[in-house]
Amino acid sequence: MARQERAIRTRRSIVEAAASVFDERGYEAATIGEILTRSGVTKGALYFHFPSKQALAEGVLHEQLAVLSLPPRVCKLQEMVDVGLLTAYRMRRDAVVSAAAKLSLEHGLRAQFGTHLVTAWVDTSEKLLREAQDQGELLPGVDAAESAWLLSAAWTGVQMHSHILVERRDLEERIAALFRHLLPAVAVPAVLGRLVITAERAAQLGAENEEYVVRQARDGAGEEPVTAG
Amino acid sequence: MARQERAIRTRRSIVEAAASVFDERGYEAATIGEILTRSGVTKGALYFHFPSKQALAEGVLHEQLAVLSLPPRVCKLQEMVDVGLLTAYRMRRDAVVSAAAKLSLEHGLRAQFGTHLVTAWVDTSEKLLREAQDQGELLPGVDAAESAWLLSAAWTGVQMHSHILVERRDLEERIAALFRHLLPAVAVPAVLGRLVITAERAAQLGAENEEYVVRQARDGAGEEPVTAG
Missing domain, CATH: 1.10.10.60 (Homeodomain-like)
Known part of the structure; x- marks a missing residue:
């Protein structure tokens, strides 16, 4: 052992x-x-x-996918927001998260590594959106696959622009603003009004994530969902 | 001459x-x-x-910025949508537009070319959003600078994901879906309901753009606004 x-x-x-x-x-x-x-x-x-x-x-x-885990939330849209905010927070502080983004997005490397991480993020978002849909969190007519694709792609673009323009210094702020812009087209008003979408939350999620990853490593895979959302 | x-x-x-x-x-x-x-x-x-x-x-x-011009529209949000759809259409068909995006976004080139095109696109979007705001097209509380930044960044991300996943084959569809997702947080309902945001419009804009660029080159810079929107 x-x-x-x-x-x-x-x-x-x-x-x-x-x-x-x-x-x-x-x-x-x-x-x-x-x-x-x-x-x-x-x-x-x-x-x-x-x-x-x-x-x-x-x-x-x-490893990028492994280090970005959080306890499941009752509200699945909050969970999606939280994963997005956490990723922004860690991308500024963790070479694994930052390097993985570069490996996935650099033009010359796509043939080697291209689609794996991109599709993994789209799939993760789609899974959360489908769960949100089953719970009645989404507006009627929302196409979970299309919205998941767009959320992931827009997240990538915000990360790139923040990186190009200010070395990612405003990344958490920009990701929070992105969710505030996209979610009115996706969430029912009652859920939308309850979501917490702020840059400050990102720092709290960073602490929660560190603790959770350590706990998971110690306890093995048998972790029960914690209802924090 | x-x-x-x-x-x-x-x-x-x-x-x-x-x-x-x-x-x-x-x-x-x-x-x-x-x-x-x-x-x-x-x-x-x-x-x-x-x-x-x-x-x-x-x-x-x-050159990228020069070739993507359209006649001004009465509805400034429609003009912003049209520029976004046109850029998607031309990016699939014109090496100038595609190469310029790569020069702006590749990591190793940012020190040389980095921020110029990115800030130009943010500025163009912000100018259109401010004009839209002055005309009462935007919801109260919208921050034109923040929304312009996000729209440009999200556009970039959609382009990258479409490029990575399907060689841009679905780019016009995805850009149209992006605007349909983002604009409910930006536009007043009366304007939102009148906007034409479809992939089919992109092809029409391609034809309009070609004619307009030729006409501008022939007539010089003294072109009067055409109210097509």
Whole structure:
């Protein structure tokens, strides 16, 4: 058990080192040598977990989805907002989240990594919107698949513009404004009025997320839904 | 006058050749040699207009804004929708529009070209939204600057996702859906109900745009607003 825990920790150190190098230098310019130095693990350990630079990048993409979890909410639209705000918060503070976005969006890398993370985000949003729909949270006539696609795409665009214009300094503010703009076309008024969509919430979600990820790692996968929404 | 016209045509051939090479190969891999071959102009003419690869890229960025013009509309929200739909339509069909988007959004190029086109689009949207606001088209409490920023950013994200997932085949459909999602938070109901936001309109705008650009080039800059909206 201790050995397994050590392996998990080693793997995580490598993924974090890889993410920080990809994030700073870009995928093409990144070298396994620099990732090795930064991770502080042995060459053998690195190649045991990740046999190539491509495998390291895939590890970063996979890890992004794992680190952005929150306890489920009763209100599914609030859960969708919360995941969006949390991702904004962590993208400014966590190389794994930031590097994964770059790996997914850079033109030259799409053939290698392109659609995986993008479709994962669309699917996550669609699942939450369908649950929201089943609970009567959505306006009649809303097409959950179309709205999920648009929310994910618009989120990406806001992230890119915030990155290009101000190095993401206003990202949480802009993502909150995006949800405030998009949700009147999606949510029934009674739900819309109860949603909490502020940049301040993003920081609270960051703390909740850290605690939740630690708790999940400790308790295993048998976590029961917590009704925070 | 004939000489001036020839110079304009030569310049345009070069910009179009540069755009098609940037669009296919990316900025870094593009060579002036290939642009020269594709443009069919002399080396002297090319260097007269554009002394460097960077100048060629700036020419492409500048040209994008010039080719996407439409006659002004009475309804300014319709004008904003139309510019968005037209840009989607032309991005699928015109290397200048597509290459300019890539030059603006690729991570490695931002230091060189980054914010120019992005801020130009935000400014264009903001100008239209302010005019819409002055005409009473916007809901009370709408912040024109914030909404313009979001519309531009969301447009970019939709373009990127459509590009990544389906090579932009659904771009006009997705941009129309984006406006249908965002505008209920922005437009007063009476205006919202009158807006035409469909992918079919994009093709009509493409034809109108071509005719308008030709007419403007012929008549010079003294064009009076046409009230088509």
